[in-house]
Every structure is written in C-alpha cells, then in structure tokens.
Amino acid sequence: MAEKKFSVVVAGGGSTFTPGIVLMLLSHQERFPLRKIKLYDNDAARQKVIADAMEIILKERAPEIEFLATTEPAQAFSDVDFVMAHIRVGKYAMRELDEKIPLKYGVVGQETCGPGGIAYGMRSIGGIVELVGYMEKYSPNAWMLNYSNPAAIVAEATRRLCPNSKIINICDMPVDIEEKMAQIAGFKSLHDLEFKYFGLNHFGWWTSIKDKQGNELLPKIREYVYKHGYNLKYLNGDEGVQHIDPSWIVTFEMVKEFAPIDPNTLPNTYLKYYLCQDEIVKHSDPNHTRTNEVMEGREKKVFAECRRIKAVGTAKDTTIEVDAHASFIVDLATAIAFNTKANMLLIVENKGAISNFDPTAMVEIPCIVGNNGAEPLVVGEIPQFQKGLMEQQVSVEKLTVDAWINHSYQSLWQALAMSKTVPSVRVAKLILDDLIAANKDFWPELR
Secondary structure, three states: OOOOOEEEEEEOOOOOOHHHHHHHHHHOOOOOOEEEEEEEOOOHHHHHHHHHHHHHHHHHHOOOOEEEEEOOHHHHHOOOOEEEEOOOOOHHHHHHHHHHHHHHOOOOOOOOOHHHHHHHHHHHHHHHHHHHHHHHHHOOOOEEEEOOOOHHHHHHHHHHHOOOOOEEEOOOHHHHHHHHHHHHOOOOOHHHEEEEEEEEOOEEEEEEEEEOOOOEOHHHHHHHHHHHOOOHHHHOOOOOOOOOOHHHHHHHHHHHHHHHHOOOOEEOHHHHHHHOHHHHHHOOOOOOOHHHHHHHHHHHHHHHHHHHHHHHOOOOOOOOOOOHHHHHHHHHHHHHHHOOOEEEEEEEEOOOOEOOOOOOOEEEEEEEEEOOEEEEOOOEOOOHHHHHHHHHHHHHHHHHHHHHHHOOHHHHHHHHHHOOOOOOHHHHHHHHHHHHHHOOOOOOOOO
16 A cells, blocks of 8 residues: 555553554554554553553564653644544443442443443543544544444534544444354355444444345344354354453343344344343342453453563563454554545444434444545435334433533433333432442533
C-alpha cells in the first residue's frame, strides 16, 4: 500500500486487551504501517506494568516504531492519526458492583446489559467525551475508533454530545460469532462469507449468511445452532483465545434456547439476557460473577506475563496472543487510512437505513468504510418481533443519556424500569438507589 506511516494512541493503555492490540498492530505492518504507538491511561501504575512489557516487545520486533506511555493528555494525543479507545471507568471494582447489585434483587447482573449496563454507561459517557475533547484539541484530523463499553449508550451519547466528531463506535462480538459460524459451515474464515445483520449493539440478528458463490448457509448453520448454540466443541474446533472462560462456553451454548423463536434469523449471544432472564438469574452466583472470573483468570494471566517479560528482559517466548477485537480494529483503521471501502459491521446513526425504525437510533448494521468514515448500507424494513424489542431497548439507551445530560433521577428510573431485564418500577427504584450510592464518585449528581 502507500508509504505513509501512522501514529496511534491506545486510550486505556492499562487494559488487559492492550497487549493483544499492540501485537496485532505489529503483525500487520504490511497493510497498516506505523511510525508511533502510544499508550494513555489515567492510572499510571496499572499502565506501567503493560507498558514495560510492550516497550520490550517493540524493541525486539519493530525498533523503528517510536513508543511512549503517558498519563499526560497533551503528550498522548498530539501527533496521532487514530485514537483506539477502550477505557473502563471505575475498573473492575465498579464492574463487580454493576453485576452484584442487580442480582441482589433477582435481576440480571451483567456489565453491558440491564441495570449493570446502565450504571456502566453513566460512568463511561464522561470519560469518552473527555477523550474526544483531547483528540480534537491536539490532533483535530484524527479518528477515534471506540470500543469502550457499553457501546450502545456511549454511541448515543457521542451522537448527541459530539455530533461533528470523527468517531466510529464498534464491537467485536459479532465478529467473534461470525468466525464460529464460518467454522460451523465448514469454512476457514469469516472472510469467506457474506453476512447480513441488523440490530443494536449486543442486541442483533443475522438474516443471511452466504458463501462467495451466493449459496445461502443460514439453514445449515441454524441446524447446528439449534442443537449446540455457537459452541464449537462439537466440531472439535478451535474455541479461540478470547471467549473461552466457562461462562462464555455456557453463553455460546445457551443460544440454542432462544434462537428458535425466529427461524428466519440467528441471534447475537447477548440476547440471552433479555430473552432468558429467569434462567440467567437462576444460574448466577451473586457472590461470584463474571468480574470475579476475569480477575482470577485473564487479569492475573496478562499482568503476570507482562511482569515476567519485564523481569527477563525479553518477550521472545511470550504467551500473549491477539484478541478478536484487536483484529477488527486494525481492519477498521486500514479501511479509513487507505479508503479500501471495506464492508464492516459498525454502530451508526440509523438515518433511514432501517426504514421502519427511529432514524436517530444508533444501530449496528453493515457499512462501507473509507477515508470519510462509515456509510451505512440499506437494511430496509425489519420484522415486528425484532422491531418491538429494539424500540424498547433503544429507549433505555436514550433515557440513560438523558439522565446523564440533565442529571435526571426520573429519566434513569424510567430507563431501568423500561429495561426488559427489570420486572417492576419498584425493583427498578431499589436498584437505582443502590447504584447511586455505589457510583457517587463517578455519576453526575441526580436530581
């Protein structure tokens, strides 16, 4: 491709996903060449563990690329072409409360769905808007590729608060599922297939899956999914490196419980929180949630490996691997940088792409991506079942952003009460009051 080389800052440099992103960037220098990689985080101690290891990796694999880790916005955001943002405001301590407070009331406890997602969204909005401000101040021509969760609420907030910003909101989950679909259908890669999909983030459906010859594969994949979900162990396939914890295995298999409600589509795994709420709560341990699993697994593993690399002074035998969303974000950056017109699933303002749905909703649909950003493809009308579910969920997202902007207790109570995961306004209020107390250092003061 072109000779131009790019400068990237990873905002959320202390994340356990950062090493995988750095390795992915380094492994694709032939199509997305870099001159500079920066890490930015407001937690210097946490970032340093990751950064020390990444510095060694760059010295060994790409010494020509300049590397910097900083907590100073001016240093981080000056002279960059892309901001890759994956921040977690409140870290795992707050994620644990997002999950455990709802479970106390018999409600789904999950970091991006239901009350937990609403709570996380209320924390994330300010952090993302702050990053956009830094980018526009120090590198006004840069693009932000945001995959900070909960992506749906963040996307709605940036649509309203940063309407002219060069920001694209993305999620890796559909990509991971599409890789599994490819294996189920007997193909090596999702790039061997063509997908049609619509929905909201963590709330969508595939309507068509074709090979390059135009053969429709959805019935074949559906037959497998109705028996096994998206669990590949029945194929003796490779489960990958990202979603392999016990809770994820259960998640992929559980799809078989709710996929048959619409035989014309295949669902995103996250719909289990809205269509199987009772089963989710029944099998949840309110004292040991997904956060605890991550802290005991991925968190310990990644930080231990980074400390080991620093101690031995080399990363030649590292166990760090590339994550699914790292691959996706490099694909997106390449499409923008080189105007490749790639077809990618992104979170964008509807603007009539789904003709019978709110034009201002932030929907997750296929887009053509070039140097001007994302151009949504026409989806047309969607079925009543999905439309009804989406209208309820998008209202939850809009009310949450209303609450953040207007400091409105009433709007956030309405958002919680409207969530399909919450059984009543009374329970919604109990959860809300607990969440307010837990998030006093992060949320705007609600009136």
